[in-house]
Amino acid sequence: MFAGDTSSRSDLKKEQPPANLSKRPDALPLPLYITNGVFFVLFFSVVYFLLHRWREKIRTSTPLHIVTLSELAAVVSLFASLIYLLGFFGIDFVQSFITRPSHDAWDVEEENGDRFIIEEDSRRGPCAAAMDCSPVPLPAVSMAVVAEPPAVAPTSEEDEEIIKSVVAGTTPSYSLENKLGDCKRATAIRREALQRLTGKSLAGLPLDGFDYETILGQCCEMPVGYVQIPVGIAGPLLLDGSEYSVPMATTEGCLVASTNRGCKAIYVSGGATSVLLRDAMTRAPVVRFSTAKRAAELKFFLEDPLNFDTLAVVFNKSSRFGRLQGIKCAIAGKNLYMRFSCSTGDAMGMNMVSKGVQNVLDFLQNDFPDMDIIGISGNLLLGQEASSSELD
Structure with a gap:
């Protein structure tokens, strides 16, 4: 149908072999x-x-x-x-x-055997729908041939085969996004496979109307849908001389109303002022020696400013975001309690802190082979630096 249409030729190009890129x-x-x-x-x-x-x-x-x-x-x-x-x-x-041609490109065969490819936007990739990367609309004569079907529910034979492989366990459910390159399609397939495995219906859990590309590798793995939570607004809150309207997602009755009354009380009293005293996550391991003298030697070593840079390098290699800020120690008999303080970026960061502390303990074991590690968390309280996550 493209033989007599010269206007659509601009959207097509003959497939050429890749240029010779060898170096002389x-x-x-x-x-x-x-x-x-x-x-x-x-x-x-x-x-x-x-x-x-x-x-x-x-x-x-x-x-x-x-x-x-x-x-x-x-x-x-x-x-x-x-x-x-x-x-x-x-x-x-x-x-x-x-x-090389993309797997998502549309191939069109002409009657004379020549092969043409309609190219998509070069920025387009798997799970990139959050960007405005839609291809330029094609002429009406070719749209009927190359129009992309919407990826909604797994109804095709190919989707059916993937669902069966997920149910059989031959295809890992967590790899569907990378394999298919379409996050919504992967969610629909995983959802159907789950229904067949459990025998339970997920009809009450919405699937459409959510951008699954935005959560890929960010905040949720192996999604099968999403839930709707009502969002209320509290405010205005007068903080540091600026007014803020605070959105609150909750299903608890009167929570937004009571917060709004608090915001009003702060507003009429002149507003609130915030002060950041310190931003750090801590972890306090405990080690034991045969004598209190050896425990004191490790305490002096850890609190010596000349050794901090070396310990920081050992600690920081566990994460791109965790950075050691300081170490304080306390001796109780033969036990030495060490409190590591570090910054963790935007994360709560307890795991990255634990890994960094473990790296330091392994490093210290070389110079203190008689050190017996009792626990990665010793529940040590130093003034107001205790972390509630360490209180077992």
């Missing part, structure tokens, strides 16, 4: 294999050198930010070799994904 060896001053070998050897050599030097610094409690001339040269060589290797091998690897 005569473009380099040395033969290609020698150049690659030099940069490979340089890269792994400086990596080994830097790891060896940093390991020695950690053992000798030397701050990592103090570098020698040889270490500085090694860092420069590392970046130079990395840039070369990424530029030489990385470009072809990335372009192999960019230039």
Whole structure:
């Protein structure tokens, strides 16, 4: 039907083989294999050198930010070799994904055997519906052929096969989003598979009307629907000289009304002022020694400012967001209670704090092999720094 339509040809392009992206060896001053070998050897050599030097610094409690001339040269060589290797091998690897046809593209076969592809927006990807990446509308003559069916309920034969594989256990339910590239379709398939496995209906749980792409990898795994919660508004709240209207999602009666009365009382009394005294999450492990003297030695080591940078590096490697702020210790006989304070970004962060503390304890075990770790949480109270999550 495209043979006589020249206006729709602008939406189609003939599939061409990928351009030859191979590099010419005569473009380099040395033969290609020698150049690659030099940069490979340089890269792994400086990596080994830097790891060896940093390991020695950690053992000798030397701050990592103090570098020698040889270490500085090694860092420069590392970046130079990395840039070369990424530029030489990385470009072809990335372009192999960019230039190959997408699985979501529509293929159209003409009567004469020539193959055409209608391309989608290059920004479009799996679960990217939150962005305005809709393709440019096609002419009416071709829309009837290539119109994308809405992904709502799993009704096709392909969806039916996926549902059966999920029920049989051959396809993990958690991998549907990555496999299908459509979060709503994955939710519908998972929902149907769950109904068949449990024999229970989820008809009362809404499916449509929610953007499942926005929660992918963020706040909910393996969704099967969503629930509606009424949202009330309280305010205005006069805080730090500014007025705020506070939305509250709740099913508890009178909660919004009582909060609104509190906001009104604060408003008529001149408003409230907020002061942030400290922002930190804490964890207090407890260790035991054979003598109180050994416990005191570890206390002095931990509270020595010269050792903080080394301990911070060991602690911070457990997370991109957790950062050690300080350590305070208290001795009770042969027991030493350590309270680690750290920032955790926007998260509550108890898990990242526990991992960081465990890294420090493993590091201390090298210099204090007689240290017996009693618990990762010792329920130590130091003034007002106790964390309610540690009170068992």
